Amino acid sequence: MLFRQRRPRFTILDLYLPDISGLEVLRQMRELDPHAAVIILTGHPSSDLERQARGLGATEFLTKGLKLETVVLMMQEALARPLPSPAPSPRTSGRKIPGASQEPISLLFVDDEDSVCAFYSQYLIQCGYQVRTAKNGPAALALAEQQPPRLIIVDLTMPDMAGVELVRKLRERQVQSAVIAFTSSRDERLLEEILDLGVVDVMEKPADPERLAIAIQVGLILTSR
Structure with a gap:
């Protein structure tokens, strides 16, 4: 409901939800917006789940426990990706990760x-x-x-x-x-x-x-x- 009303630019989705499968949520999201950035974050990954999620258009498939810097770079890449054509990786674009400066946020x-x-x-x-x-x-x-x-x-x-x-x-x-x-x-x-x-x-x-x-x-x- 909120995705339909708000159309967020970025969604982090857990595959294991209490009342509905995360894959089903992803499928419904893609029907509403084929290009919105959706990153799957799960503590129980498998190659089959990743294959299904990517088949439904997941932008990235990440495992809990990754270094925060890795997750942030993935998010920046997803947000910077133009729609619908691909773009160069933002890792060479000179953008800084928020919080990477000497002064703590x-x-x-x-x-x-x-x-x-x-x-x-x-x-x-x-x-x-x-x-x-x-x-x-x-x-x-x-x-x-x-x-x-x-x-x-x-x-x-x-x-x-x-x-x-x-x-x-x-x-x-x-x-x-x-x-x-x-x-x-x-x-x-x-x-x-x-x-x-x-x-x-x-x-x-x-x-x-x-x-x-x-x-x-x-x-x-x-x-x-």
């Missing part, structure tokens, strides 16, 4: 649960990011206005200020940081509302930290183009 992680903030922030620090945390919307708003981060990860269901309201206030105050939304809700109205505010991704909570790191790289690539 700043992130802001916003969640009312201390354990969630601690877990994800520690992982992202190990990935080389500079991470600040906030337990609620007002604190996040103050931090973002004081020193805008490159990207903000926001829980949508916080008691003091809902994530949607926080993102709306950030935009009203001209804070242009990229935003990834975290949510355990499947309320379509909520998802539509947060997508209308221009977030680069919506991730189901709890999220695999490796997938979050990839989503952050996608967001940085998309907002630096």
Whole structure:
């Protein structure tokens, strides 16, 4: 449904979904858009699955556990590929991977649960990011206005200020940081509302930290183009 309505430029798709096969999702995506960049990311690869996915038009077929730099280069290649004709590899185009500079990229992680903030922030620090945390919307708003981060990860269901309201206030105050939304809700109205505010991704909570790191790289690539 969201792919049909939004037609994203880039999709990361897991093959093992609880209610529908990832291959079936890919087939439906290709019926809607033959050229959208779709990267398969799976922890259980096989040559047969890769053959089926590529037969359905997967842009790339990647295995969890690859070095992040490898995944980022694949994403850059997929995003740079013109439609429908092929192009030279962007690996020689002189573009830099976001985060590859000496200055670490700043992130802001916003969640009312201390354990969630601690877990994800520690992982992202190990990935080389500079991470600040906030337990609620007002604190996040103050931090973002004081020193805008490159990207903000926001829980949508916080008691003091809902994530949607926080993102709306950030935009009203001209804070242009990229935003990834975290949510355990499947309320379509909520998802539509947060997508209308221009977030680069919506991730189901709890999220695999490796997938979050990839989503952050996608967001940085998309907002630096």
